[in-house]
Amino acid sequence: MAELNFDAPTIALSLPTQIEMHMIQNWELTTLKEGGKDRSFEIALATGGAAAGFFQNALSVARSVYSKEMVAMSDLLLATVFVVFVTCSVVLLLKSRGLSSKIDEIVEEIKARPIQKGSSQKAKLGSSETSPIGVP
Numbered sequence: 001m002a003e004l005n006f007d008a009p010t011i012a013l014s015l016p017t018q019i020e021m022h023m024i025q026n027w028e029l030t031t032l033k034e035g036g037k038d039r040s041f042e043i044a045l046a047t048g049g050a051a052a053g054f055f056q057n058a059l060s061v062a063r064s065v066y067s068k069e070m071v072a073m074s075d076l077l078l079a080t081v082f083v084v085f086v087t088c089s090v091v092l093l094l095k096s097r098g099l100s101s102k103i104d105e106i107v108e109e110i111k112a113r114p115i116q117k118g119s120s121q122k123a124k125l126g127s128s129e130t131s132p133i134g135v136p
Contacts, residue, residue: 022110031106038099044092051085058082 024032057078064071 020115022113024110028106028110032103038096040092040099041096044089044096047085047092048089051082051089054078054082054085 057075060075061071061079064075
């Protein structure tokens with residue numbers, strides 16, 4: 001019978017000299033998680049594009065008012081739609097900007113917390129000398 005010989009590969013592992021971990025509260029985690037899911041910026045761009053489509057009607061109404069001519073009702077209605085879309089776009093852009101700045105503030109606040117130096121000894125999980133998460 002033939003003998004099989006397997007040579008195990010050498011595994012090299014490098015570790016950083018210090019690992020910084022951050023404990024965060026549930027509301028911070030929720031805010032960070034939901035920060036990427038808000039679609040207000042995309043909706044603001046869409047409403048801005050729609051407003052651009054109705055810009056010609058608003059311009060026509062402005063020209064008619066300036067020259068003291070009769071304003072067509074359809075142009076007046078579509079100019080109102082333009083104003084509504086512009087307003088929605090601005091409000092959504094401001095909301096989007098506020099959410100992104102709030103997330104940046106939370107991240108900076110978490111990073112600015114004082115670092116507590118832990119023991120360099122290896123902690124055994126479940127031992128009476130360590131906390132429930134294994135930190136001495």
